[in-house]
Structure formats: C-alpha cells, structure tokens
Amino acid sequence: MYSFTEENYLKNILKLHLGGTQVISTNVLAESMHTKASSVTDMIKKLAVKKLLKYEPYRGCVLTNLGKSVAVTTLRKHRLWETFLVNTLSFSWDEVHEVAEQLEHIQSDKLISQLDAFLGFPTHDPHGDPIPQLDGKIATSAFFTLDKAKSQNQLIVCGVLNHTTDFLKYLSKYGIQIGSHLSILQINAFDRSIDLLLNEKQQFNLSNEVVKNILVQFIKQVA
Amino acid sequence: MYSFTEENYLKNILKLHLGGTQVISTNVLAESMHTKASSVTDMIKKLAVKKLLKYEPYRGCVLTNLGKSVAVTTLRKHRLWETFLVNTLSFSWDEVHEVAEQLEHIQSDKLISQLDAFLGFPTHDPHGDPIPQLDGKIATSAFFTLDKAKSQNQLIVCGVLNHTTDFLKYLSKYGIQIGSHLSILQINAFDRSIDLLLNEKQQFNLSNEVVKNILVQFIKQVA
DNA sequence: TTATTTTTTTAGACAAGTCTAAATATTTTT
DNA sequence: AAAAATATTTAGACTTGTCTAAAAAAATAA
Ligand SMILES: [Mn+2]
Ligand SMILES: [Mn+2]
Ligand SMILES: [Mn+2]
Ligand SMILES: [Mn+2]
Numbered sequence: 494m495y496s497f498t499e500e501n502y503l504k505n506i507l508k509l510h511l512g513g514t515q516v517i518s519t520n521v522l523a524e525s526m527h528t529k530a531s532s533v534t535d536m537i538k539k540l541a542v543k544k545l546l547k548y549e550p551y552r553g554c555v556l557t558n559l560g561k562s563v564a565v566t567t568l569r570k571h572r573l574w575e576t577f578l579v580n581t582l583s584f585s586w587d588e589v590h591e592v593a594e595q596l597e598h599i600q601s602d603k604l605i606s607q608l609d610a611f612l613g614f615p616t617h618d619p620h621g622d623p624i625p626q627l628d629g630k631i632a633t634s635a636f637f638t639l640d641k642a643k644s645q646n647q648l649i650v651c652g653v654l655n656h657t658t659d660f661l662k663y664l665s666k667y668g669i670q671i672g673s674h675l676s677i678l679q680i681n682a683f684d685r686s687i688d689l690l691l692n693e694k695q696q697f698n699l700s701n702e703v704v705k706n707i708l709v710q711f712i713k714q715v716a
Numbered sequence: 717m718y719s720f721t722e723e724n725y726l727k728n729i730l731k732l733h734l735g736g737t738q739v740i741s742t743n744v745l746a747e748s749m750h751t752k753a754s755s756v757t758d759m760i761k762k763l764a765v766k767k768l769l770k771y772e773p774y775r776g777c778v779l780t781n782l783g784k785s786v787a788v789t790t791l792r793k794h795r796l797w798e799t800f801l802v803n804t805l806s807f808s809w810d811e812v813h814e815v816a817e818q819l820e821h822i823q824s825d826k827l828i829s830q831l832d833a834f835l836g837f838p839t840h841d842p843h844g845d846p847i848p849q850l851d852g853k854i855a856t857s858a859f860f861t862l863d864k865a866k867s868q869n870q871l872i873v874c875g876v877l878n879h880t881t882d883f884l885k886y887l888s889k890y891g892i893q894i895g896s897h898l899s900i901l902q903i904n905a906f907d908r909s910i911d912l913l914l915n916e917k918q919q920f921n922l923s924n925e926v927v928k929n930i931l932v933q934f935i936k937q938v939a
Numbered sequence: 940t941t942a943t944t945t946t947t948t949t950a951g952a953c954a955a956g957t958c959t960a961a962a963t964a965t966t967t968t969t
Numbered sequence: 970a971a972a973a974a975t976a977t978t979t980a981g982a983c984t985t986g987t988c989t990a991a992a993a994a995a996a997t998a999a
Contacts, residue, residue, distance in 0.1 A: 601815045604801070
C-alpha cells in the first residue's frame with residue numbers, strides 16, 4: 494500500500510510527535526531521516542496529497558489520523574520483530590534494530606497477528622519500549638530516567654532512551670539489562686554521576702550521560 | 717548489497733536454469749518476471765556489468781558463479797521463511813508464497829542462520845521443495861510425479877510442481893497434503909486419470925492435469 | 940525597523956526500474 | 970535465397986526518491 498520510504502517518513506514524524514513536538518519542521522525531520530531538507534519538502538508535499546499529514550508551507554507538518562495509524566502500525570511491527578529476534582532467535586538487544594528496520598515493512602496482517610500470538614502478546618520490546626496494540630493504543634511509560642532517582646532507592650531497569658549499539662553494548666558489558674536490580678548508594682553532586690549496586694552484587698559508578706538514558710521503576714513488593 | 721529487483725531477476729533465472737534451460741532468452745525471462753522484454757534487456761545489461769551473469773546480445777544469458785550464489789541464497793531464504801510460516805506461525809501451504817517473496821529479501825546472515833537453527837535445519841519446504849544449504853548445494857529431488865505411478869503402487873506425497881494458491885487449496889479440500897499416503901487403484905487409459913485411495917480411507921479420482929503436479933515416492937518400509 | 944542569519948522551498952539534475960513504439964536481428968516459411 | 974514472422978534491442982518518456990545550488994520567506998539581531 495505505502496512504500497518503505499513513505500512508511501519511514503511517517504514513523505519518524507510519529508516519533509517526533511511522541512517526543513512532544515506538535516508540529517514537525519522540515520529541518521528537524523530531515524535530521525531524523527538522515528536526508529536533506531529539500532528532499533523532505535518534496536516528500537511531505539506528496540504525503541499531504543495522500544492525506545497522511547497536514548502541511549503548511551514554511552510552518553511544518555502534523556500527521557492526520559490516517560498517517561498516524563500507518564505510523565503506529567509500522568512501529569508495532571518494528572517492536573514485535575525486535576521481540577521475536579531477541580526472544581525466539583537469541584539476538585542480543587543491540588543487534589535487532591537494523592534487522593527490524595527491514596522487517597517492519599513486510600506487508601501481511603496475518604503475519605503480524607500470528608507473530609503477536611506466537612510471542613504471547615508481548616507489551617514491551619527488548620528495549621523496554623511499549624508495543625502499540627492492534628487498536629493503535631500505545632501504553633504511556635510509567636518509567637522514569639535513572640537521573641531522577643534518590644539515594645537508597647531500590648529500582649528495576651525497564652528500558653533505555655538511547656538505542657544505539659554502542660550504548661547497549663556498554664550497558665551489557667557491565668551486566669545491565671532489562672530486569673536488573675539497582676540500589677542507589679550515592680548521588681555525586683559535582684558531576685551528577687551515581688554510585689550504585691547491581692543485582693545486590695557488583696558496585697560501580699555511572700556517569701550522568703549514561704544515567705539519563707536508563708529507564709527504571711521502583712521495585713514492586715510482590716506480597 | 718543487491719536490490720530486491722536484482723535478486724528477483726537472479727532468482728528467476730536460476731529457476732529457469734533448474735528447469736533445464738542452459739541459456740535464458742529475453743522473452744522467457746520477461747514472461748517469468750511478469751515484465752516486458754525491453755525491461756529485461758535493460759536489466760540483464762546491468763547485471764552483466766556487475767558480473768552476475770554472462771550476456772550475449774540476441775542470444776540470451778547465463779548466471780555466473782557469483783550470480784548463482786546470490787540466487788541460491790535468495791531461494792534458500794524464501795524456502796526457510798515458508799517453512800517458518802507453516803511450522804511456527806500456523807500458515808497453510810497455500811498462504812506462504814506471497815509473504816516469503818517479501819521476506820526473502822531481508823538482509824542479515826545472522827537472521828537466516830538463527831532461523832535455520834530454530835527450525836531444526838529443515839531440508840524441505842512446505843511444498844516439498846529442497847532448501848538449498850549454506851554451501852549452496854541443492855538436493856536433487858528423488859521424487860517423481862504421480863502420473864508415472866503404476867497400479868498397486870503404495871506412495872507418499874512429497875511435494876507439488878504447481879505452487880498456485882488455487883491448486884494447493886484444491887488439494888487441501890480433498891485432504892491431500894505432504895505425507896499423505898496414496899494407493900493406486902486404477903489408471904484410466906482414456907483420460908489418464910487415476911483412481912486412488914487416500915490414507916487407507918477415502919477413495920477418489922484425480923485428473924491427469926492434477927496428477928502431473930504431485931510429487932511422490934514409494935513408501936519406505938521402516939524395519 | 941532595517942539588516943543579517945537561518946529555515947524552507949524551488950529549479951534542475953540524476954539513478955533505478957519500467958513502459959510503448961520503432962528499429963534491427965534472427966529464425967522460419969515459401 | 971528472398972519474404973514473412975518472430976525475437977530482441979534501442980530510443981525516448983515516466984515515476985520515485987534523492988541531491989546541489991539558488992531563490993524566497995521567516996526569525997533574529999542590530
Ligand atoms: Mn528499534
Ligand atoms: Mn526497540
Ligand atoms: Mn514459494
Ligand atoms: Mn515453496
């Protein structure tokens with residue numbers, strides 16, 4: 494129905510919307526698409542004709558409901574495939590994104606619904622991001638970033654904001670993954686780094702730059 | 717590395733080679749690609765420049781070893797994905813081809829090797845076609861078509877030559893699938909149709925047109 | 940409010956892949 | 970061996986998506 498390129502534009506606009514931007518400017522979208530502003534202008538004019546977004550010259554664009562639904566479906570497919578790659582095919586969380594970028598464009602409703610069922614209707618992908626449901630609803634994250642934590646907090650790692658291979662490999666090297674337990678020992682005021690205890694065993698320090706990209710929640714007391 | 721289109725051309729040429737044709741003519745390839753002869757001429761010139769095939773104007777083309785290896789890999793991916801769709805995601809054998817046509821172009825060596833392992837290193841796809849191995853070897857079929865059978869033969873269905881949804885649905889309606897047992901009751905000389913017994917239960921007649929497209933082998937006596 | 944900088948759009952070009960119509964080659968028939 | 974039929978290639982055009990360079994609009998600074 495829609496080309497890979499169109500789906501990628503819509504998905505990137507959606508991500509920018511989800512990041513809190515109402516109207517997406519040409520330059521911001523060009524950055525996000527790793528392309529030039531002139532290419533973006535051409536493309537958003539075409540997407541506007543197809544009623545996938547609203548476009549005001551020199552003002553930027555906003556997804557229509559139609560465009561949003563295409564984008565959400567693409568994001569859903571991306572995250573389901575990432576889950577499949579990690580849970581079923583033993584990929585590590587830093588290896589899945591590139592492959593999911595390809596798989597998300599496969600067109601088959603049955604494929605996605607069967608995959609969803611096979612995976613047991615997962616709610617979050619391997620990076621802790623919510624998987625949009627069939628009806629288009631995306632769970633809003635109840636998680637907060639580790640730099641908001643207080644001393645003595647008992648936390649559990651739920652996701653990451655930075656999805657780059659480098660960052661994920663860095664976390665993996667320390668043994669940090671989704672589900673890891675973190676106890677905050679001390680917050681260092683001078684550089685905002687955090688001393689913590691991982692899984693009640695290893696103790697180390699994480700820089701503020703790292704800490705800002707780790708999503709956590711309080712450990713739930715299971716009665 | 718290679719575009720979807722290039723992979724599709726190479727895969728179609730390989731299929732024609734496997735069908736017994738040494739040199740592939742422009743018109744035959746155009747038919748196979750559902751495109752026009754002039755488009756084929758353009759494309760094979762490009763593939764020749766890339767050393768994927770040898771091309772003699774007005775004479776036709778032949779895959780090089782490089783082209784053959786790309787084509788075989790694509791065919792391997794196609795058949796592994798078909799196997800996944802049927803074995804893991806509960807697709808029926810007449811629903812998988814279109815989706816596999818898309819999935820076969822996903823680029824990730826790890827994806828394919830992990831999928832192969834997950835499926836238990838299958839040797840044949842859901843239509844009974846051999847899955848090319850990593851080294852490029854394609855098992856030659858030890859099967860024969862049902863129209864070669866003799867009266868009293870005890871056979872097992874191993875594959876099909878016609879892969880269309882219509883044909884596969886037709887077989888499924890009668891309950892014929894890979895692994896079905898067939899006993900030849902009678903061969904009717906006048907129309908070359910066959911009366912047979914399916915799985916020692918149902919008895920019916922299959923036309924010569926149908927019978928020519930079913931691959932079988934003798935039932936092996938397992939001691 | 941005018942001048943300068945930044946952002947966005949337009950103009951024109953290019954690559955991939957396809958098509959139709961016309962020109963050549965090749966094969967088959969007479 | 971020439972004529973007719975068939976197969977193949979060339980020429981020119983079109984679509985999608987991209988780019989650079991230049992023009993125009995908007996935002997910011999003076
Ligand atoms: Mn991803
Ligand atoms: Mn993810
Ligand atoms: Mn197939
Ligand atoms: Mn098959």
